Amino acid sequence: MSSPASLPAAARWLFPVLAIAVAVVAPPLMNSDYLYEAILLPFLALSLAGVGLNVLMGYTGQLSLGSAAFLAIGAYAAFNINLRVGLPLPVTIVAAGIIAALVGVVFGLPSLRLRGYYLAVSTLAAQFFVQWALTRFPWFSNDSNSGVIDAPTLSVAGIHFVTPLGRYYFTLTIVALLTALSARLVTVKTGRDLMAVRDHETAAKIIGVPVLKAKLVAFAYSSFVIGVAGVLWAFAYLRTVEPDGFNLDRSFQILFITIIGGLSTIRGAFFGAAIIVALPLLLARASSGLAGGALDSGSLDMIQRIVIGVLIIGFLIAEPDGLAALIQRAPNGLAGRVRPRSSPATR
């Protein structure tokens, strides 16, 4: 897998800095609530979840189908901390992430004995258990009639982030911080331990990598990041939450974001999320413009699903290493027709 570490230092920094600059400056120019509420906020929250899952799946090689459960834990933990303890928002978010991390470690324990598909099945337990617990015990949703919670207003040190733009900047800040942290994590020793576990567990053990610790760290960190993404999803994007919103479909969505974006790349999560969030919307707009009312919305939706499926297969055939690899290679590919083959997919 082409590693960003092989690029010159300046180039490595160029992309994230440019991306953040564009993310800060460009959206206000468009001045459209729709852009924030329907595209950018879910995009950022899911990107962050993708980054979190990538640490676990891409870098450590532990397949998980329970991501939505950790989104839910983050969201509900933040809601309850805010309701019952009343800490400042940043502390609440970190605490919610830590609670998600603790639960992540518990559900990560089977990884010490299980691998591959077997582990995937055991992470399904997290998915179903958490959703069940959140519905079963009304305490989690403060005994609300419908099991739906209303998220509080985002405010830090007296500043309220109420407008779509405010919530966007709030989300962007957190996503940027955690993404930077994740990018750092995978380059330091801990990160190399994770990759060693992924590439060959037995070999890693022999050269002295603490395999058990590395796996649990991966579960904890990944759950932490996904938990925080859950807070953003609930508080900044939807501003209301019900457990059904965190079902298995959502877990698969995050899984696809990670795979389509590219395993073992931090930036891949953003590309993947862009495809998963934006493409259906783009198609919806395009098809309703094209059909002009000739088809009802149901048929349009079916057509969209087919088109999205085909496009995803197309992307993956064009580049099995994900969009991150495709985009990194694009300049070479366009300049000459010589394509340096990247190393085969990691597994």
Next chain:
Amino acid sequence: MTFGFRWKHLVVASTIALGALTAAPVASLADEQFFPLQSYRVGPYAAGGSGFFGGFIDYLNLINIRDGGVNGVKLTWDEGETQYEVERGVEVYERLKSHPGVAAWNPLSVGIAYAMIDRITQDKTPLITINHGRTDSTDGRVFPYVFPLLLNPYSETSGIVNYIAGQVGGLDKLKGKKIVVLYHGSPYGKETIPIYELLAQKYGFEVQQIEVPHPGVEQQSQWLTIRRAKPDYVVLRGWGVMNPVALKTAAKVGFPVDHIVGNVWSNSEEDVLPAGDAAIGYTAITTQASGQNYPIVQEIVKTVYGAGKGNLEDKNRIGSVYHNLGIVNGILNVEAVRIAQEKFGHRTLTGDEVRWGFEHLQLDPAHVEKLGAKDLFHSINVTWDNHEGDGYVTFQRWDGKKWNVVSDWIAPDWALLRPIIEKSSEAYAKEKGVTIRTSEATPVVN
């Protein structure tokens, strides 16, 4: 592998093409009133969605074709598919809300409605949740823009309990009886949990509430529990595919179908037909009768379907429960616009003006008859502080081919429910810092 290279071009080109197409043309606006529709025609609840939105659109079409709109103001609409999912509902809301002349939102999903309450209150457009929704939004003092028209979930519960009381010989005979509520595992399904508990206490019956996880295609364990519990009645508070599965499973475990009472979202042809013989003798509550024998339904068949503009693909569904509910919903929306027009003028109204119309949506049985909907639904009487409008209910029994009405129009026990609703809405007002309205005056939004 040049194959991969061409693929990339294809993908890039199609992405660009799609982007270009998304710049949809904006319609010019000459006195139009717009209905944004967060509909769902695919997914597990497609039967309800397509019937309801089909009826709604058919009625809007009728008004356009027959009357040229409401006092010359044409009715327009646009659909966005939600699949009953909250995120998609929010996306469609954000997509359609900037369209000029939005009259009201009708998402037909409690989950989506909850997510919209803050948004529509800020944007000052009415949110209609006919026969469902958040119960305490009945209190117009706290929820100025939300209207659970005709029947909120608590009124429905009261109506069902009163009906069961009638079957066993009076409210005093409920004592010692056992009722199981089988509810859909969603915000909609859970909405009535506290009110059943409360009514059980009040009338001395025992209640056991059992959840069926969404979407409800497997209910063996729930019905075995019911068989062990041996209740006198089972209330089916289902939605979509859960309903026929419940009826079939009940037959399988040997629970008598004539002791199952369906709620207002378990009362359609789509709920009983797939269950076949297992559904014969099943009774359900409704706010609007089914069938095509009502003048307004006849007119839709003649004028709208006659002109080839009908929304339902399957003509047999005309006059079905969901279709008729959509028509009733159309009547209520259009009449609210008409009432508001009398005050503000025959032009495109703002959302807040339509809100005023809904708060004066008073249609007595005579007026309903004039609209061609006599016996289709009873009446409605919305005021600024009562956003439900005291709808009446009736019960219908399935004979294997059609629904037959088996009761008069029954009034739920509103006086009993109002204090409970106010307690809940006032708690919400306190939590959210909402100023409680004390008069009809324009609501303050903070």
